[in-house]
Amino acid sequence: xxxxxxxxxxxxxxxxxxxxxxxxxxxxxxxxxxxxxxxxxxxxxxxxxxxxxxxxxxxxxxxxxxxxxxxxxxxxxxxxxxxxxxxxxxxxxxxxxxxxxxxxxxxxxxxxxxxxxxxxxxxxxxxxxxxxxxxxxxxxxxxxxxxxxxxxxxxxxxxxxxxxxxxxxxxxxxxxxxxxxxxxxxxxxxxxxxxxxxxxxxxxxxxxxxxxxxxxxx
Amino acid sequence: xxxxxxxxxxxxxxxxxxxxxxxxxxxxxxxxxxxxxxxxxxxxxxxxxxxxxxxxxxxxxxxxxxxxxxxxxxxxxxxxxxxxxxxxxxxxxxxxxxxxxxxxxxxxxxxxxxxxxxxxxxxxxxxxxxxxxxxxxxxxxxxxxxxxxxxxxxxxxxxxxxxxxxxxxxxxxxxxxxxxxxxxxxxxxxxxxxxxxxxxxxxxxxxxxxxxxxxxxxxxxxxxxxxxxxxxxxxxxxxxxxxxxxxxxxxxxxxxxxxxxxxxxxxxxxxxxxxxxxxxx
Numbered sequence: 277x278x279x280x281x282x283x284x285x286x287x288x289x290x291x292x293x294x295x296x297x298x299x300x301x302x303x304x305x306x307x308x309x310x311x312x313x314x315x316x317x318x319x320x321x322x323x324x325x326x327x328x329x330x331x332x333x334x335x336x337x338x339x340x341x342x343x344x345x346x347x348x349x350x351x352x353x354x355x356x357x358x359x360x361x362x363x364x365x366x367x368x369x370x371x372x373x374x375x376x377x378x379x380x381x382x383x384x385x386x387x388x389x390x391x392x393x394x395x396x397x398x399x400x401x402x403x404x405x406x407x408x409x410x411x412x413x414x415x416x417x418x419x420x421x422x423x424x425x426x427x428x429x430x431x432x433x434x435x436x437x438x439x440x441x442x443x444x445x446x447x448x449x450x451x452x453x454x455x456x457x458x459x460x461x462x463x464x465x466x467x468x469x470x471x472x473x474x475x476x477x478x479x480x481x482x483x484x485x486x487x488x489x490x491x492x493x494x
Numbered sequence: 495x496x497x498x499x500x501x502x503x504x505x506x507x508x509x510x511x512x513x514x515x516x517x518x519x520x521x522x523x524x525x526x527x528x529x530x531x532x533x534x535x536x537x538x539x540x541x542x543x544x545x546x547x548x549x550x551x552x553x554x555x556x557x558x559x560x561x562x563x564x565x566x567x568x569x570x571x572x573x574x575x576x577x578x579x580x581x582x583x584x585x586x587x588x589x590x591x592x593x594x595x596x597x598x599x600x601x602x603x604x605x606x607x608x609x610x611x612x613x614x615x616x617x618x619x620x621x622x623x624x625x626x627x628x629x630x631x632x633x634x635x636x637x638x639x640x641x642x643x644x645x646x647x648x649x650x651x652x653x654x655x656x657x658x659x660x661x662x663x664x665x666x667x668x669x670x671x672x673x674x675x676x677x678x679x680x681x682x683x684x685x686x687x688x689x690x691x692x693x694x695x696x697x698x699x700x701x702x703x704x705x706x707x708x709x710x711x712x713x714x715x716x717x718x719x720x721x722x723x724x725x726x727x728x729x730x731x732x733x734x735x736x737x738x739x740x741x742x743x744x745x746x747x748x749x750x751x752x753x754x755x756x757x758x759x760x761x762x763x764x765x766x767x768x769x770x771x772x773x774x775x
Contacts, residue, residue, distance in 0.1 A: 293588070293591065296592070299564060300568065328592070328614065328618060329615040330612060333612070333613065392690050402661050402692070404499075404617060404662060404715070405539070406539055406774035429774040433570070433592075434617065451495055453495075475568060475592065480568055
């Protein structure tokens with residue numbers, strides 16, 4: 277019975293493509309609603325914060341929609357939240373993108389831009405490609421990554437990356453052309469990836485499925 | 495790690511997948527959905543859909559194809575052809591595209607690149623540059639599938655595109671496109687050396703070796719291919735080719751195939767790995 281299923285809200289802050297996030301959720305059998313409404317978020321059992329686009333534009337939109345407090349309240353009260361790409365970055369304290377701005381500060385740390393050069397070697401930015409996600413401190417056994425093998429390829433598309441103040445939340449690391457960065461985090465009820473699981477074929481979809489299973493959403 | 499992406503390109507006219515030579519003389523090869531499904535299962539890193547007649551009609555008509563594809567195929571999808579405004583871009587992103595590819599509109603109004611990349615994020619905005627080599631050796635940018643002269647120097651334009659905030663450049667050698675004679679290595683390496691963003695090489699591959707040579711000698715970040723993969727798919731699926739509108743006689747004769755040694759994506763990636771080129775397998 278669909279009515280009995282827990283409700284997952286994909287937060288729509290009116291940027292970019294929510295279509296594939298919705299498709300991924302539908303594919304694994306979640307009961308999802310795409311919404312910008314405070315009321316929907318308040319009554320949700322779990323939240324997905326997707327993201328493509330610019331950090332400042334995203335924070336401005338969340339503010340205009342008056343969603344900042346309600347998201348923070350939900351997460352602090354223990355609701356599971358899954359952040360994707362920009363949705364990961366928005367959880368952090370502040371960003372260097374287009375001048376500095378403040379994020380949701382649910383995880384302490386900063387967002388940095390990839391360097392365009394290391395010594396005299398040019399680094400192509402944005403980082404747009406499939407790249408490997410590698411184990412860091414945490415085991416993947418009880419996390420949404422449990423069906424992945426170490427160094428699995430996932431799809432990345434971003435110019436900025438997160439630098440948590442405390443290593444303990446880092447779930448995976450990725451190396452792009454000599455630069456190591458944090459490619460996913462887990463902290464209590466928050467799970468978030470810099471890569472796009474919904475763009476990473478079957479293994480990516482397994483992340484949605486396992487996140488839903490772990491949080492009893494399907 | 496730095497992996498090179500392999501991107502099949504699907505040129506679409508109405509309901510059909512087509513392929514031309516020098517971006518012109520389009521022939522119908524079949525149904526886009528059949529090809530897209532095979533490429534997804536065969537390990538494509540992304541898919542590129544180009545509405546090749548959209549610029550003529552000034553509208554992109556791929557929304558249905560995109561939505562249908564994005565329902566089951568969980569890899570990035572780029573859409574191009576006839577996108578003119580912020581609202582055009584928004585509407586294909588809403589239909590399920592991850593990135594948009596602009597050429598004509600960007601040349602007519604370069605500021606669109608800046609506005610769009612601010613709004614949707616740099617990495618969403620891909621600029622296609624169609625280059626033709628003039629008799630004096632200069633490369634000039636064209637629009638509308640290599641038909642419309644602009645007089646703009648390709649290398650200056652590429653740098654400007656980068657400065658305006660685009661996320662990637664697709665560089666097409668119109669001279670080599672569809673011929674199977676190999677990539678224009680000078681053009682691609684020069685573009686890549688001038689910009690700070692990823693460059694996708696397109697136009698001319700006839701064999702796997704052409705792709706190996708390109709990646710080994712250049713600094714390209716991705717390769718966009720069509721004939722090589724389309725012709726392999728047709729060879730493997732002759733019985734199943736489902737388009738009634740297709741140029742059946744042409745496909746049976748395989749007149750165009752002699753300059754090509756078609757291969758599958760998997761096959762190409764195995765060859766790349768044997769040549770110590772990193773890619774996702």
